[in-house]
Amino acid sequence: MKKTLFTLSIIAVFGLSSCNNCLTCSGCDEGVTFISSDGSESTEVEVCGNDAASNDDFDAAISEYESYGCTCTEI
Helix, strand or coil: CHHHHHHHHHHHHHHHHHHCCEEEEECCCCCCCEECCCCCEECCEEEEHHHCCCHHHHHHHHHHHHHCCCEEEEC
């Protein structure tokens, strides 16, 4: 019983951490800036898998940022 609970808790921890897959994209080509919802400009953007409708949408967003010369890395 203890082994089963331990296994389930490990799965839950890894499951929760994988659901929040976030990347920071920065170091973009000169002149590329991002405008946040409050109207401020930034040279980097945070993209999280939970914010996308699907994994394909998330991957497409990362590809688009990289097409602007950005480097996207895990947070």
